[in-house]
Amino acid sequence: SQQGEEDPQALSIQEGENATMNCSYKTSINNLQWYRQNSGRGLVHLILIRSNEREKHSGRLRVTLDTSKKSSSLLITASRAADTASYFCAHNAGGTSYGKLTFGQGTILTVHP
Amino acid sequence: GAVVSQHPSWVICKSGTSVKIECRSLDFQATTMFWYRQFPKQSLMLMATSNEGSKATYEQGVEKDKFLINHASLTLSTLTVTSAHPEDSSFYICSARRRHTGGAIYGYTFGSGTRLTVV
DSSP, rough: OOOEEESSSSEEEEESSEEEEEEEEOOOSSSEEEEEOOOOOOOEEEEEEETSSEEEEETEEEEEEETTTTEEEEESSOOGGGGGGEEEEEEEEEOOOSSOOEEOOEEEEEEEE | OOOEEEEESSSEOOOTTEEEEEEEESSSOOEEEEEEEEEETSSSEEEEEEEESOOOOOOOTTOOOTEEEEEETEEEEEEEEEEGGGGGGGGEEEEEEETTSSSSSSEEEEEOOOEEEEE
């Protein structure tokens, strides 16, 4: 069964705006990962943040992690129409770095040109 | 980078027939493969975990006799949907796990998915 909640479930913004997606989880984690999925395609790994990290950047992506609240956020700055996709957070089962991934429910992001 | 090739990308089959989906890791050895099912606008649901050379471990509620998984080599895993019915229509995605060189973190590379439609 899927664990974790993501909000919003759907987000619609204009090109150039920032998009923030949130993810919550229920168990202890070793790391938390964010993935992107274009419609009808597989998942692409975006960024991984370890449990001892609080913030991480990669290009226009910024991820934060609050282990005390068991939550993470993904910020996409200066969004582009090409950022339109579904975004999922995921973590390994059992607090390991190698267990099966459990995915959040996902956020469908639509960026209007 | 690591690539997982999944075929076919889409398939339409008649009810009662079987369909085989292949996932190959092209430039690395995948000792473990995961198979997921995804319904429209929903998240990925793990169906089973397969380790090379051993039987797959199925998640609760997944029929092992209906979804046959074979992981006979370090680069190939297959999912066969047997006696397919319209309710099996879905998007199936595989994922191969690999260890990052010199690190304890494992990476997961996903195939591009297979859209199965049973008519």
